[in-house]
Amino acid sequence: MANPAYPMARQCPMSPPPAYASFREQGPVKVDLPDGGWAWLLTGYADVRQAMNDPRFSSDDTKMARARTQLPPNENLNSFWRMDEPEHGRLRHMMMTEFTAHRIKEWRPRIQALVEQLLDRLETLPRPVDLYAEFALALPTQVIAQLLGVPQQDYRMFAEQSRTILSLDRPEESWAAYYAMNDYLNRLIEDKEREPAEDLISRLIVDRVHTGELPRDELLPMVRFILVSGYETTTSQIALSALTLMTNPDVKATLIKEPERITAFVEESLRFWSVSQDNVLRVVDADMEFSGQTMTKGELVVLAVPGANHDERAFPNPERFDLDRGENRHVAFGFGTHLCAGASLARREVEIAIPALLARFPGLQLVGTVEDLQFRQKSLVYGLESLPVTW
Incomplete structure (x- = not known):
């Protein structure tokens, strides 16, 4: 009997793939991958959380017992x-x-100023407005670009390349964008080496590379990771959080009346949407028994963050967006030693953007229906292609 095929699409755009619920009852299950190989899929909260911080699961995918899933396979x-x-x-x-x-x-203050500038511009645009492009994408793009010291004229270019790199259905385009991004960042780093400025890349060069703490060849992948991951997940989170307001009038009314509940809203939105959907991988680093299954060194393991964050044993009524959920120990940013380093920045961006959006446009509403929206299924980061709104 063939294994289930992975990755799996969300049948309801607001819920993980329905098969995850049955998989949780079985523990880790084997799934077939597009490249002809297979992997263990973990969908339960306890399993995923443990595997994220268990040294028996390696993050080094070069340790796989077969060829890597990425192209080309020899790329480090x-x-x-x-x-x-x-x-x-x-x-x-x-x-x-x-x-x-x-x-x-x-x-x-800089994030708040950027938010107000973008909202000012929104007011001048003809409606309906694409809130995704004009706000959700624009804010994190500008924040991470300013943080790194990327020239303003290059914002759109690196945003487009980052999105292509994270796609799952266009491998040749993805790797072309990856190499183009490397070329661009190498030139940017060389510029910062000649003339350091007040930005993150310059600080890393002066404080880490020049002191010998960070080898020069490790700087590029670090900067690339910050750039690609630092804007795409936050973009999706802002857009989907805005969609939550427009599809949950009770939540919207509560936030208008009690803006201090924004932190609870953000944490529940992170859990509910779980935008990091197919990008947390581990490799079994030693033969072992795990959650009732025998795993062998070199086998690939996929940690399904959406499955874990919708495990009813950890989050009662997980399909309900609940502002009163209390302690929300989701794994949207990972757990343990691999907890996302930029989690605090991402949280602050959403915590600033959503109340400001709601205060400026309390009548914000979706144009059309949720069924009309196009969701990004074939990507490492779940999200929207556009979000037409009016007020």
Whole structure:
């Protein structure tokens, strides 16, 4: 009997693939991959959370017992996202110094100013307005670009390339965009080496590369990771959070009346949408028994974040968007040593953007129906293609 095919599409745009519910009852299951191989799929909250922080599961996908799923197979991505300890911890520590609470606090006025500028522009545009392109995409793109020191004229270019890199159905285009991004970032880094400025890349060069703490060839993958992951997930989260307001009038009314509940809203939105849908992979690093299954060294494991965040054993009535959920220990940003370094920045962007949007346009409403919307299924990051709105 053939294994279920993976990845799986969401049948309802607001819920994970329905098969995940039955898989949770079985524990880890084998699924067939598009490249002809197979992997273990973990969909339960306890399993996913444990595997995220269990050293027996390696993040280094070069340890797979077969060819890599990426193309070309001999390419070394050299990203700390795909590293184990101690290398991962060393590079992550450098990242965390750039995303401390103090630095995020310094950025708050700049984010607020960008939000107000974008909202001012929205008011001048003919309706319906594509809230995705004009707000949800524009804000994180500008934030991460300014953080890295990317020239303003290049914002749109790197946003388009990042989206292509994360697509699952166009491998040749994805890798072409990947190499183009590398070429661009190499030139940008060379510019910063000649003339350091007040930005993250320059600080990494001066404080880490020049001191010998960070090898020059490790700087590019670090910057690339920050750029690609730092805007795409936040873009999707802002757009889907706005959609939540327009499809849940009770939630919208509560936030208007009690704006201090924005933190609970953001955490529930992170859990509910779980935009990191197909991009958390591990490799079994030692023969073992895990959750009732025998796993062999070299086997690939997929950690289904949407499945974990919709596990009814951890989140009662998971398909309900619940502002009163209380302690929301979702795994949208990962868990343990691989917890997303930019989680605080992403949270602040959504926490600033959504109340400001609601305050400026309390009558915000979707043009058409949810069924009319096109969702990004074949991507490592779940999201929307557009979001037409009026007010």
